[in-house]
Amino acid sequence: MIESLFQNILNALQWGSFYSLIALGYCLVYGVLLLINFAHGDIFMVGAYISFFVVTFLLGNFGLIPGLPHWAVLALAVPLVMILTAGVGVTLERIAYRPLRRKGAHRLYVVITALMCGLILENGNLALLGASRRNFPALVDETVITVGGVNMTVLKLAVIVVAVLSFLFLRKVVVKTKIGMAMRAISYDKFAVPLMGIPVDTVIVFTFVLGSGFAGLAGLLFAMTYPVLDPYMGAMIGWKAFIAAVVGGIGSIRGAFAGGFLLGFVEIMVVAFFPSTFRDLIAFTILLLILWRKPTGLFGVARRTKI
Amino acid sequence: MLSVENLHVRYGNIEALHGVSFTLERGEIVTLIGANGAGKTTTLHSIMRLPPPEAPRVTQGDIRFEGASILGVEPHDVVRRLGIGLVPEGRRIFGNLTVQENLTLATYARKDDSAAVQQDLGRVFELFPRLKERQRQLADSLSGGEQQMLAVGRALMSRCEVILLDEPSMGLAPLLMFDMFRTLKHLNEEGLTILVVEQNAKVALDFAHRGYVMDTGAIVAEGTSAELRADPSVKKAYLGG
Ligand SMILES: Nc1ncnc2c1ncn2[C@@H]1O[C@H](COP(=O)(O)OP(=O)(O)O)[C@@H](O)[C@H]1O
Numbered sequence: 380m381i382e383s384l385f386q387n388i389l390n391a392l393q394w395g396s397f398y399s400l401i402a403l404g405y406c407l408v409y410g411v412l413l414l415i416n417f418a419h420g421d422i423f424m425v426g427a428y429i430s431f432f433v434v435t436f437l438l439g440n441f442g443l444i445p446g447l448p449h450w451a452v453l454a455l456a457v458p459l460v461m462i463l464t465a466g467v468g469v470t471l472e473r474i475a476y477r478p479l480r481r482k483g484a485h486r487l488y489v490v491i492t493a494l495m496c497g498l499i500l501e502n503g504n505l506a507l508l509g510a511s512r513r514n515f516p517a518l519v520d521e522t523v524i525t526v527g528g529v530n531m532t533v534l535k536l537a538v539i540v541v542a543v544l545s546f547l548f549l550r551k552v553v554v555k556t557k558i559g560m561a562m563r564a565i566s567y568d569k570f571a572v573p574l575m576g577i578p579v580d581t582v583i584v585f586t587f588v589l590g591s592g593f594a595g596l597a598g599l600l601f602a603m604t605y606p607v608l609d610p611y612m613g614a615m616i617g618w619k620a621f622i623a624a625v626v627g628g629i630g631s632i633r634g635a636f637a638g639g640f641l642l643g644f645v646e647i648m649v650v651a652f653f654p655s656t657f658r659d660l661i662a663f664t665i666l667l668l669i670l671w672r673k674p675t676g677l678f679g680v681a682r683r684t685k686i
Numbered sequence: 687m688l689s690v691e692n693l694h695v696r697y698g699n700i701e702a703l704h705g706v707s708f709t710l711e712r713g714e715i716v717t718l719i720g721a722n723g724a725g726k727t728t729t730l731h732s733i734m735r736l737p738p739p740e741a742p743r744v745t746q747g748d749i750r751f752e753g754a755s756i757l758g759v760e761p762h763d764v765v766r767r768l769g770i771g772l773v774p775e776g777r778r779i780f781g782n783l784t785v786q787e788n789l790t791l792a793t794y795a796r797k798d799d800s801a802a803v804q805q806d807l808g809r810v811f812e813l814f815p816r817l818k819e820r821q822r823q824l825a826d827s828l829s830g831g832e833q834q835m836l837a838v839g840r841a842l843m844s845r846c847e848v849i850l851l852d853e854p855s856m857g858l859a860p861l862l863m864f865d866m867f868r869t870l871k872h873l874n875e876e877g878l879t880i881l882v883v884e885q886n887a888k889v890a891l892d893f894a895h896r897g898y899v900m901d902t903g904a905i906v907a908e909g910t911s912a913e914l915r916a917d918p919s920v921k922k923a924y925l926g927g
């Protein structure tokens with residue numbers, strides 16, 4: 380009994396890690412721009428596909444380079460995937476959101492644009508790569524270790540550690556660095572930021588780099604853990620991560636992080652006691668109740684401070 | 687140093703300035719006075735090249751700094767490359783940052799080391815000791831007068847040579863207001879060029895060397911402070927008879 384509890388907690392932490400990593404990106408962009416970047420889940424999906432191609436390439440499976448050992452593939456894949464996925468996020472910002480911002484468009488149009496960008500990424504992928512699913516090559520040893528009756532893999536633990544470290548890193552950036560200070564300043568009053576000699580667009584690009592980079596990292600870890608990729612994999616998990624960010628208190632980094640884990644826990648615990656077809660129904664009912672009690676989310680505050 | 691030439695600007699399709707011209711020389715204190723809605727803030731935002739939606743679009747005329755047009759300059763470059771600072775109407779300090787963060791944020795783009803930043807910080811704290819006492823507090827918690835000090839301090843931290851002030855007296859108790867103008871006068875004697883926009887014409891003319899009177903998007907009178915004070919129409923409209 381106690382073992383199955385620990386097992387469930389571990390599983391919840393791992394699921395929660397994916398939600399958290401994606402929710403952090405929603406949160407950063409929302410905090411700075413008040414833009415709900417609905418394409419973010421699909422950026423995660425693109426991150427997973429980028430991971431597929433980067434890893435396949437580095438393993439030498441395309442025959443372009445002699446294959447590298449697995450540890451080297453992993454060490455190179457992490458920065459490469461993050462940089463390339465960040466590039467995708469920045470490209471969206473550049474061609475879709477910035478022109479609207481320049482024209483002073485109403486937020487509604489920007490959100491619709493974000494939704495469309497997500498659909499374009501999904502269907503662009505479908506058109507380009509076809510509907511067949513991709514199998515992600517195995518990179519790490521997946522032997523199951525059993526400690527006190529609880530099953531775990533190195534990968535499972537690594538996912539949790541990476542999520543926690545990512546949170547600490549992002550928090551540090553936002554709280555301690557000058558660019559983080561500029562991000563907080565934009566979230567409070569965008570008008571006065573250029574008056575400080577700060578190029579607002581540069582700070583916004585940096586925000587997208589962070590958000591998308593970590594979505595890419597989530598994509599890599601997800602592909603390693605659940606090695607079947609399809610173009611719609613980002614849609615559902617993206618929506619859920621978004622809801623997690625809102626329940627945590629959108630705009631608060633701590634909230635996004637906690638919200639992701641909360642959703643992970645609720646889902647796993649529901650499955651532990653109910654048939655798995657009930658999972659989303661009960662999970663979202665619980666989240667609805669939380670929002671009903673606390674509309675600003677767990678860590679959200681009803682003031683203008685974001686992130 | 688700064689000259690605005692026949693400036694016409696629009697918000698959407700509505701023209702807000704209909705050919706405004708004035709100049710500001712190095713070392714001067716110049717004031718732009720006029721009633722609410724005259725176009726004073728619009729003029730300052732045009733000079734700062736602020737982006738939409740706040741900013742008006744220039745349809746005719748020019749703004750020159752040291753002889754060169756600045757219409758194509760980005761707002762952050764107006765601050766950091768040209769050294770023009772704005773203390774906006776309503777202060778617009780960052781309430782979610784501490785006093786010290788507000789001040790260091792203005793050094794964002796500066797390439798010099800933290801020693802120089804510390805030195806500037808010391809200078810601002812010397813001018814406004816209240817800010818030093820409150821440096822670790824959130825700027826939200828400051829009183830109106832302290833927020834105004836912070837807004838001016840922030841502009842100084844960006845090392846501006848010209849400072850544009852949009853209604854600095856607004857909402858300040860008389861004592862605080864005189865303190866603020868005394869400090870600004872002192873900064874001017876040290877070389878800071880000042881353009882101050884005011885509805886409170888009496889205070890502004892006492893403070894400035896020269897002034898322009900603005901009405902519904904146009905300059906309607908200009909002269910030294912003494913001349914404007916003696917002008918019957920200015921007297922009647924802005925100085926209470
Ligand atoms: N953002 C804006 N959009 C549309 N019209 C504006 C905007 N800001 C100011 N105006 C209009 O421009 C005119 C001048 O306003 P403003 O420059 O704020 O005057 P002042 O600062 O002298 O009180 C007013 O008629 C005002 O309604």
Ligand SMILES: [Mg+2]
Pocket residue numbers: 723726727728775852
């Ligand atoms: Mg005004």
